[in-house]
Amino acid sequence: MGKAFRDRASFFKVMMGDFKTSLRIPTPFKKRLRGKLRSKSVLRSARGGIWHVAMRGSDRDGWFFQRGWEAFVADHAVAVGDFLVFVFDGDIGFDVKIYGKNGCEKEAVVSPKKDPSETLVQCLPANPNRPSTATAERRKQFIFGKTSSGTFQATRRPSIKVERESVLEAASSTKFIYPHFIATCRKSRRSYMTIPMALVREFGLTGKQLVILRDPVGSSWPVRIASWRSGRMVFATGWSDFYKGNCLEDGDVCVFEFVQNASLIHVHIFRAKEVAAEMDQKPGECLLLDKKRMSDDDKRNVVQITSSFKSGHSNFIACWRKSRSHFMTVPSYLAREHKLKMKKQTILHDPCGKSWQVKIRERADGRVVLATGWHEFSKGNHLKEGDTCVFEFIRGGNAIQVHIYRKDESNTTAGNGLKEEINDQKQTLNCSLTLLS
DNA sequence: TGTAATCGAGACGAGATAGA
DNA sequence: TCTATCTCGTCTCGATTACA
Numbered sequence: 001m002g003k004a005f006r007d008r009a010s011f012f013k014v015m016m017g018d019f020k021t022s023l024r025i026p027t028p029f030k031k032r033l034r035g036k037l038r039s040k041s042v043l044r045s046a047r048g049g050i051w052h053v054a055m056r057g058s059d060r061d062g063w064f065f066q067r068g069w070e071a072f073v074a075d076h077a078v079a080v081g082d083f084l085v086f087v088f089d090g091d092i093g094f095d096v097k098i099y100g101k102n103g104c105e106k107e108a109v110v111s112p113k114k115d116p117s118e119t120l121v122q123c124l125p126a127n128p129n130r131p132s133t134a135t136a137e138r139r140k141q142f143i144f145g146k147t148s149s150g151t152f153q154a155t156r157r158p159s160i161k162v163e164r165e166s167v168l169e170a171a172s173s174t175k176f177i178y179p180h181f182i183a184t185c186r187k188s189r190r191s192y193m194t195i196p197m198a199l200v201r202e203f204g205l206t207g208k209q210l211v212i213l214r215d216p217v218g219s220s221w222p223v224r225i226a227s228w229r230s231g232r233m234v235f236a237t238g239w240s241d242f243y244k245g246n247c248l249e250d251g252d253v254c255v256f257e258f259v260q261n262a263s264l265i266h267v268h269i270f271r272a273k274e275v276a277a278e279m280d281q282k283p284g285e286c287l288l289l290d291k292k293r294m295s296d297d298d299k300r301n302v303v304q305i306t307s308s309f310k311s312g313h314s315n316f317i318a319c320w321r322k323s324r325s326h327f328m329t330v331p332s333y334l335a336r337e338h339k340l341k342m343k344k345q346t347i348l349h350d351p352c353g354k355s356w357q358v359k360i361r362e363r364a365d366g367r368v369v370l371a372t373g374w375h376e377f378s379k380g381n382h383l384k385e386g387d388t389c390v391f392e393f394i395r396g397g398n399a400i401q402v403h404i405y406r407k408d409e410s411n412t413t414a415g416n417g418l419k420e421e422i423n424d425q426k427q428t429l430n431c432s433l434t435l436l437s
Numbered sequence: 438t439g440t441a442a443t444c445g446a447g448a449c450g451a452g453a454t455a456g457a
Numbered sequence: 458t459c460t461a462t463c464t465c466g467t468c469t470c471g472a473t474t475a476c477a
Binding site: 236 | 460461
């Protein structure tokens with residue numbers, strides 16, 4: 001067990017009176033840390049999310065958590081009589097533990113607030129010129145793809161359950177200040193955790209032997225970094241202690257946030273069971289292809305779509321590119337699920353209702369692609385670089401409804417009631433295309 | 438224009454090995 | 458014997474290149 005909660009500056013507050021809009025910081029605490037506290041601070045809850053709060057006030061009238069505090073209160077259902085412990089991390093903010101009136105620690109009620117404009121953008125693509133880093137993220141997307149049957153069918157991962165998609169989404173949607181990577185815990189990896197090569201290169205980890213992992217409750221865990229013969233770098237000795245000490249389970253998602261130039265790594269934990277319970281009523285979401293290759297605009301565009309697009313059918317999203325002008329790869333598990341290899345051809349329905357016959361080809365490496373006919377579909381629907389297509393398998397997979405989200409149109413709606421506008425976008429698009437034709 | 442082959446990189450499961 | 462650590466082979470994809 002590493003450095004514990006009690007070893008850092010901290011204070012506690014019992015929630016009384018008008019605590020929902022602002023919270024007074026004890027004056028002695030403020031004086032003690034004079035110069036160390038920032039006007040913009042962050043609160044980290046035990047479940048791993050981050051809330052940004054502004055610190056306002058004066059030495060005469062006292063200092064308060066204000067803007068942003070209200071959201072923290074709401075997200076954690078903080079109530080009168082709750083007991084909160086704030087532990088200063090010595091840098092940017094506080095780790096917060098919340099105890100209810102029954103004396104037990106409370107869990108967060110909802111996921112940290114999402115900001116579609118920033119989601120996905122802060123995950124570190126260490127070197128955008130290297131396709132391999134995109135591959136890593138891309139693979140995660142495929143691994144967590146959803147089928148209409150609600151289970152995953154990746155060949156090598158037959159037992160993965162649907163909650164993993166949710167917990168990964170919750171982790172991906174949370175804002176983090178520093179470069180970070182996201183990894184799913186598995187029993188088979190309880191004794192080590194692979195570090196993406198992008199981060200290894202970015203932080204020069206090859207020369208490092210020890211890092212400190214800080215868990216959500218503020219405990220520090222020294223973990224050795226091992227370099228394997230394959231070139232892979234992993235959290236080795238010490239990781240299993242962290243795994244057990246934080247009661248990690250198969251499917252839980254950890255976000256490793258590299259602070260202080262990677263000598264200290266904050267680990268945010270998203271428990272699969274908890275997130276799955278929250279997401280129970282959330283219908284199937286889309287599978288996104290190779291988001292790391294996208295521009296920031298495209299990412300924002302797609303995030304808006306994924307947050308608004310709901311379907312009971314299996315589906316996937318792809319950004320249109322010149323390299324995909326002649327064929328479009330279908331994720332392998334969806335191809336298997338709908339037996340596309342046997343079908344040889346399928347029907348694409350565009351947003352105008354027009355049908356396009358497209359041949360299905362199996363490439364030598366086993367990949368299934370939309371081939372002859374796809375190019376005509378692209379031209380006929382005026383697809384351009386950056387446009388986003390959602391492929392929804394309908395009629396038992398015998399046809400595919402293609403929803404098109406124009407890059408230009410999406411950009412113009414950014415920031416203004418996005419969800420409602422995106423929901424209406426299909427209709428707008430249908431009208432504009434009807435006019436064009 | 439359309440299709441196929443190849444490459445590179447990393448995730449992952451399974452199994453081997455080392456050590457307590 | 459059990460657990461931790463390490464290695465290997467398989468799988469996946471987009472990009473690139475070659476060819477018809």
